Amino acid sequence: MQAEIRSIGWKKGASSMKDFSNLNLYSEYPDFQVAQKQRQEYLDGINRLIEHLRSQSEEKREAYMNPESYCENPEKYRRDYYEMLGYPLTDYHKGMPLPNVRKWFVGTDDRGDIYRIQIEVLEELWFYGMYFVPKGKREEKSGLVIMQHGGGGSPELCSDIVGENNYYHMTTRILDRGVRVFCPQILVWNRVIVAEPPQRVLPEYDRHRLDNALKQMGSSIQAVETYGMMRCLDYFCADTLVDEDKIGMTGLSYGGFYTMMVAAADTRIVSAYSSCAMNDRFKYDWLDWTWKNSGNTFTDERICALCAPRRYYGEIGRNDAVFTWDTAPDFNRLVKPFYRKFGCEDEFCFHVHEDEHRFDLDDHAGFDFFMEKIV
Known part of the structure; x- marks a missing residue:
């Protein structure tokens, strides 16, 4: 030049x-x-x-972390997991004072009683959700399932209260088995619910900016929301009408990811059902699903392994257009050795169903397996 x-x-x-x-x-x-x-x-x-x-x-x-080292000291790895995600999870311990609660009755339908509930998981941080008591169980002790909505969702959507959805009536299916359901709201809602006038909108937010701000301070949105659900379980497990030995969690998409993450963190969850979320975290390396050194310590298969020896069912759809099934690792090969070390290899299963980005319709596949420990 x-x-x-x-x-x-x-x-x-x-x-x-x-x-x-x-x-x-x-x-x-x-x-x-x-x-x-x-x-x-x-x-x-x-x-x-x-x-x-x-x-x-x-x-x-x-x-x-291999099957031998994990079996020898699972709580060491769980604390490492807390440290990776950050505060306030790092401060969680058993025996914490019960959180403050706001609860109000919404109504009754053919499924049972419906409540809205807010739980103060940190000072002035009120976790919101909907709580369902199955018909005929108002004064009878029963298990509890956390039913977690996915991206763009809400407790109302995943409970068939508003709009069509791809949850295949999961809240209703659980209630039909006589089990209580808590549907928490996580920070993934769509702001615009109805675009046509009169437009209906929810509070505006930037999840990634909030997550970055939390990470600057040694926290993360995952740590906050995982901790929040654990504090919610503190409240529910103190209820004499909730069987604390029969706690489960399930969710779809983002909710399936949260099911994996929360079940790994909280051993009170005896059964987990994660739908359309488990995958190759190097392919789906979303900002809010990534933490310092997580690729060398806790990718999905080892987060699942933190659930051993508790029951875990994961699934993905062969026609899923959101998270492709053929990029998912062979979770049965990678996770079952951890369960085998505890002598319970059959407590873990990963399945590819023939549907799209939704729960499997076949009760006799994952749903029955999941509910067996909770009913």
């Missing part, structure tokens, strides 16, 4: 800076692509570095 020498006419201001306005400077303007090759090489180098680090990660995860 022929070098061009030109004068840059900077404006003088009230400054003590030396005046360079009359210098003749080499310029490549307006050709910004002169160093395109070097920039591409730098970018390629970053991508090669990532691929190199990821290629070593499986060996590092195996060295960090």
Whole structure:
């Protein structure tokens, strides 16, 4: 390229800076692509570095946590998991004072009694959800399932209270088995619910910005919401009408991811059913699903392993357009050895059903397996 020498006419201001306005400077303007090759090489180098680090990660995860080491000290790994996610999960311990609660009756339908509930999981942080008591169980002790909605969802949506959905009546199916249901709200709702006038909107937020702000302070949205659900369980397990030995959790999509994460954190959950969420976390490396060094310690298969020896059922749809089934690792091969070490290999199952991004319709597959420990 022929070098061009030109004068840059900077404006003088009230400054003590030396005046360079009359210098003749080499310029490549307006050709910004002169160093395109070097920039591409730098970018390629970053991508090669990532691929190199990821290629070593499986060996590092195996060295960090294997069936033998986990079986020897599962709570050590659970505390490491808390540390990875951050505050307030790191402060959770048994015997904490029960949280403050606001609860009000909504109504009764053919399924049972319906309540709205807020639980103060941290000072002035009120976790919201809907609580269902199955018909005929108002004064009778029964198990409890946390039913977690997915992205864009709400407790009302996953409970057939508003709108059509892809949850296949899961809340109703659980209630039909005589089990109480708590449907918490997590920070993944769609702001615009009805676009046509009169428009209906929910509070506006930026999940990733909030997550980044929390991570700056040693926390994460996952830590806050996992802790929130554990504090909710503190409240429910203190209720004499809730059988604390029969606690389960299930969810779809984001809710399936949360089912995996919360079940790994809280051993009171004796049975978990995660639908359409478990996958290759290097392919689906979303910002709010990524934490420092998680690729070398806790990707999905080892988070699932933290549930051993408790019951766990995972599934994905062969026609799922959100999280593809063929990118999901062989979870049965990767997780069952942890269960086998406890002598309960059959307590874990991962299944590919023939449907789309939704729960399996077949009760005799995952649902019966999941509910067996809770009914």
